[in-house]
Amino acid sequence: MKMAVRQFQLIVLLLSSFFTVPVFSDTCSTLAKIPGSDVFYPLALSYKVDQTQYWSRQCSAQKPKCIIFPDSAREVAAIVKSLALYNESFAIKSGGHSPNVGFSSITGGPLISLKKLNQVTYNSATQTVKIGPGNRWENVSDALYGTGVTVVGGRIGNVGVGGYMLGGGLGFLSSQYGWAMNNVVEFEVVLADGSIVTASANSHPDLYKALKGGGNNYGIVTAYTVEAHPQGKVWAGEMIFTGDKTPKILKAVRDFAENYDDDKAAIIATAETTVAGIVDIWVLFVFYDGPTPPPGIFDRFTSIGPVTVTARTTEYRDYIKTTQVFVLRGQIYEMFTETMPVPSLSNGEEVMNSIFNHWMSTTDSIATVGGLIGAMAFQPIPKKMAAIAKAKGGDLLDLDDDVDLFMIDFNYSYLLDIDTPRVDDAVQRVYNGMKQRVEAFQAQGKLPEAYLPLFMNDAYFRQDYFGRLRTAGFARQVRDQYDPNGFFRDQTAGFKL
CATH class of the missing domain: 3.30.465.10 (Uridine Diphospho-n-acetylenolpyruvylglucosamine Reductase; domain 3)
Structure with missing residues (x-):
């Protein structure tokens, strides 16, 4: 009975919005009248807690007029109808991973938090x-x-x-x-x-x-x-290398990406630096979808001599929880990306080192930024993924199925708002400079011609995601x-x- 009454109230609200313009001057007051939805204002504990759930402090610092927590599609529909009448800016948040201010955060308008849609x-x-x-x-x-x-x-x-x-x-x-x-x-x-x-x-x-x-x-x-x-069980963990291993790691990453021996295997090769001109460590995330990898799958990396290897047989759910130790909260966080073809063996050393050194020198130029941590992660995208996508009906990325790629994720975290303009400038110099280098190598025949869209999940707000999509x-x-x-x-x- 209660469910029927609640659905009737929602239907009345939706129908009434077609014929009347509400007299309320405050959007949040209208949203609060939607049956079942919880609306909280800045002094409420639920508001304050939800604002702490962003990865980047600059998103948490945004001040929505109110936060509304719908718990059904019907309630979301009622919210959309109300917001359309007011012509007011709003934001929608799932987990708050994106550090791009305004993408899932807002100052002045309502924030729709989807946390109760958790089935x-x-x-x-x-x-x-x-x-x-x-x-x-x-x-x-x-x-x-x-x-x-x-x-x-x-x-x-x-x-x-x-x-x-x-x-x-x-x-x-x-x-x-x-x-x-x-x-x-x-x-x-x-x-x-x-x-x-x-x-x-x-x-x-x-x-x-x-x-x-x-x-x-x-x-x-x-x-x-x-x-x-x-x-079932997986074999997963990290291999930690010192920065002096960089040339060998870059070669091993390139070789792995070109010769993807087993599609149950995955890696993320991440260089991290905190001191000007020095890569403190490489963190290589290794994963195999099985209790133990077959011999040879990760030999390219183990032969280099990691300082530490934490990879072990574990539960899939347990491993994705352990990776959260690498999430830094309480800092300002910027994330950006670029895409490049995997270079051939003959050109691999020149290309990989050029991209790495460009990131390193740009990071060095802002080394005095307070609390700066820079990271660069090579993520292999085998051409088989494009074939799978096409077989399943396609998507907007529409990758070519005849070329292996790297989606390279970069990020900077730092402490002070005053440093944001310097970091913003460095971010643009990194991704613009990388794109220029890739194009130059292609012109020289050292990288294959390829369609190179951006990966939205890692893209910076200034990057032209849709402009790169065919x-x-x-x-x-x-x-x-x-x-x-x-x-x-x-x-x-x-x-x-």
Whole structure:
């Protein structure tokens, strides 16, 4: 009975918005009248706690007018209808991983926190899992523990589901099953007009494809139904190397990416520095989807002589929780990315060292920034991932299936707001300089010609994500069909067409 009354109240609210303009002068007051939704203001404990959940301090410092916590797609739909009437900027937050100010944070407008949309339901008959966007990946892996299955998800348990899925989603299992977005069977999504639709290969197939890599341009996704995959024990951990091993590590990373011996294996090779001109350490994340890797899989790295090896047989869910030790909270955090083809063996040393040295010298130029920590991570993207994506209907990235790539993730963390302009300048110099070097090597025949889009999940707010997509025309056409008045384009921040 209560459920029926609540649904009736929501229907009345939605219908009334078609015929009347509310007299309330405050958007948050209107949102507070939506049945079932919790709205909190700056002095409330729930407001303060939710604002601490961003990775970057500069996002936590934003001051939304209020935070609303819907717990159903119907409530999200009612919120969208109300916000459209007010023409006020708002933000949507899943986990708060993105350090780009305004993407999932806001000052002055309402913030929609999806944390109560946290279902994780495994359907053994269809071998799918329905996941709410308010989850973090550690919650998903906990919920699936003991079922014998998992899903392609974040490599750090603290990462939120929502933004990760809409930006592509790179996981330890991606070389086997593709990007996380390629594993979505259905999206439940609230559109700009407040309607709730299911986007799949058979229902709104154009929207289904555009949501895979389209960010927040099309609606608010309230549930993802994704493929389940068998999961047992894994062999995973880190190998730590001193900075003097850099030339050997760069060679080994290139060799691994070109000769991807086993798609159950995955690596992330991360250089980290805290002192001008010195790479303090390399952290090599190693993963094998099985209790032990076959002989030779990681020999390129073990032969270099790591200082420490923590890799061991463990549970998948336990490993993605341990990687959270590498998340630094309480600092300002900037993340950015670039893409390059994997160089040939004959040109590998020159190309890899050029890219690395460019990052290192730029980082050296801002070494006096307080508390600076710089990182550069090589993430191999084997061409098989593009083939998987095409077989599953495609996505906006639309990678070529005849070239191996590196998606290179960079980040800086630091302490003081006063240093933000210097860091911002360095960020631009790193990714612009890398792009120039890649193009120069291609012109010289030292790198293959290739289509090189950006990886949304790691991209900086100044980077032109959609400008680098050859599918941008399709993406814009779909956006104009489903959001003809530009509600999400004009009232939310993010990578826009």
